[in-house]
Amino acid sequence: MDLVLLSRIQFALTACYHWLFVPLTLGLGVVMSVMETIYVVRGDEAWRRIARFWQKLFGINFAIGVATGIILEFEFGTNFSNYSWFVGDIFGAPLAIEGILAFFMEATFIAIMFFGWEKVSKRTHLMATWLTAIGTMISAWWILVANSWMQHPVGMEFNPDTVRNEMMDFFTVAFQPTAVIKFVHSVCSGWMTGAMFVVAVSAWFLIKGRNQEMAKKSIMVASIVGIIGTAFCMFAGDKHGVDIAKTQPMKLAAAEGLQQGSNEAAFSFVPGIEVPHMLSFLATHDWNGYVWGINDLKEEGEKQIAEGKMALEAFRTYRENRETNDSVAQAALATFNEHKQYFGYGYLDSADELVPNVWLCYWCFRLMIGCGCIVALCFVLGIILGWKDWLEKYRWILVLFLIGLPCVYIAGQCGWIFTEVGRQPWAIQGLLPVKAAVSSVSAGSVLTTIIIFATLFTALLFAEVRIMLRAIREHNDK
């Protein structure tokens, strides 16, 4: 297999594994913090036991999240060394800030949270729990700033003498709308995951007729956190759609399998079932808004590639002559500046390369939304049934809560697969294709590390799930 594909597989593998654990950390962090707050405010021992139980599960999950995360950071260097230089001036900063601001906060206060129950006061402990949860969200902020920048690069300028992009405006990079939207969407999907996890585990207790009081209280808190998460997640998802239509039209076209652009684009729920004009509305908030199709974008792409090749050629001339023949170099630089917007397209050979995997984008997008709706329904039912104290009355709804758990994970995974596959062929949208971003290592080496990580992470995942199940099964709330 070729190096580019293998490098992508390795990154995808580690990212997907990482995202199995991170959303639970994000969501469970909030749920357990709310529970501990109730304990501190009311002084009720029952809430203390509840909070501690979920914190224990948080700990099991947190460890493996950390383990899978460290690889990702370093993979930018190990597998994408062109990338690391070409945009490292911008991209490194959020990673460093994440470490300084967030990781130390998590690492420090999680130790107090776990081992400090008898060493610090109630309030200090509560603060530590919240700081752990907030730390996970600050961390999410900065890594999503980095990812958003890959989707929508802003605030930088190409420097022809260092052959890289350099940061011009930090605040644009750190707070661009794409990043804000992505943060809300991803973190709230994490809240949904954590909340769904709590609801599902509690439902299992109720089905088994064990720890009922704890389960009912947990479902109430989690459903509320979950429904808030869902509301913001949907709101941001809508904004995300409009943002993608502007900044990554090909991703949107691929998600819909839309071949021809249209002012009355229909949204298809599944092939064959369509609502006219709905895609136009979702993408532009106007029932007759224009949505680009794959073929139109390919036509555009032909021109962009031609310009990109001119830019690349002019840039080569500039680099070859800049020390020997100043006038030739300056002329080449002027040509380059004229076309430099499409510099990255110069690496592509044909417009066909511009189209990501339509099948994968189409289905991941639908699975994400479909599964997300089931999860949202669970939260609504959780709140109503919890409020009326009917939870034990409707066993089938408890079974639905159990089904919600795989759904929330499928939704999260599909969301990321869609957003990353949809960006292809780019590592950084419009700036650097993945095939020009990789390191010069042998395909065999990458294949070997893929096998090592796949084996290790799978083994650890099995261990983690078993430990989790045992901890749940053996839990006795008294």
Place this chain on the structure above:
Amino acid sequence: MTYLFLQQYWWLLVSLLGALFVMLMFVQGANALVLCLGKTEDERMLLVNSTGRKWELTFTTLVTFGGAFFASFPLFYSTSFGGAYWVWMLLLFSFVLQAVAYEFQNKPGNLFGTNTYRWFLIINGIFGPLLTGTAVGTFFTGANFQISKDSMLMGNTISEWTSAWHGLEAVANPWNVCLGLCVVMLAITLGLLYIMRNVDAAPIRDRARKGLMIAAPMFVVLFLLFVGYVLMKSGWAVEEDGSIVIEEYKYLHNFLQMPVVAALFLVGVILVLIGVVVGLFMPSKPRNGFWFAAAGTVLTVTTLLLLAGWNGTCYYPSFADTASSLHLQNSCSSEFTLRTMFFVSLIIPFVLAYIAWAWRTMDKTPISSAELQQTEDKY
């Protein structure tokens, strides 16, 4: 703040983070000996729970070190990680094993059994410091790479590693291995001093003290050998015009031209030695050894890394192509990014302060079997 100042400043920060990481590898050092220091299950639980309250700091420092290096010297990140692929991958691999080992080792249903996870800790305890030391050795001994920014335009890679071993060839140079083993012994020395401070169990403290009698002298010998070698060897120097030449006794010259760095280096070494002596020969106050040695380690490693990068030195020399060697000016981020990150770095003292507060709060009394028996808050 000039561009030049910012480059030096960021090298100082990266060096400091690297040094803190080496110091915090006392976790690894103690883990490497977990089966020797603890003879009963009770004792092993004590040891695991003692370092288990600190491991995340070590891990986080490694990650932040990576992030800071990326943000400030991206060409190093690009060249070394992509080139010396296997060294870094194996290092990460060992840290992945460690990250789950604490949480999983004593939990029912952990699939592989307690001993497997303890071995994960031991593997990381040895290979973590060994690979770190070996990799850092190449900062002085050099590595096999060529850099051409223009090659990116031809559809190639900015840097090529000229050894097919992709980093593992570093082991072929005995001096890299010397530093690797030296870091292992340092980690063990610090780990033993930490255990003497943090674990309240006489048999373990006795064993730790005996271990220290072996590990500390081995560390000192390896350290002196490596430092002696570095001070006698030539280095890659950056000229005024940016060209790179090989200068005899470059590192010795660096010390002589930067007397403050040299002085701090000496203070660091003395502090480490004081720490060891206190741990070994002051039976009434052996607990105090750790902080002397820890502070000394931070000073020594920071100054050693300053020696590698400051004063116009190539901190990542290439013997495949001298002109490709990395120094602060040719590998750093833009002035704008370094300045922005300078302001971010002003948060660091605040971070250190809350870590210190948490550390003090949690470590007021050493951990004991009695405590572990009473509490559920343990691994």
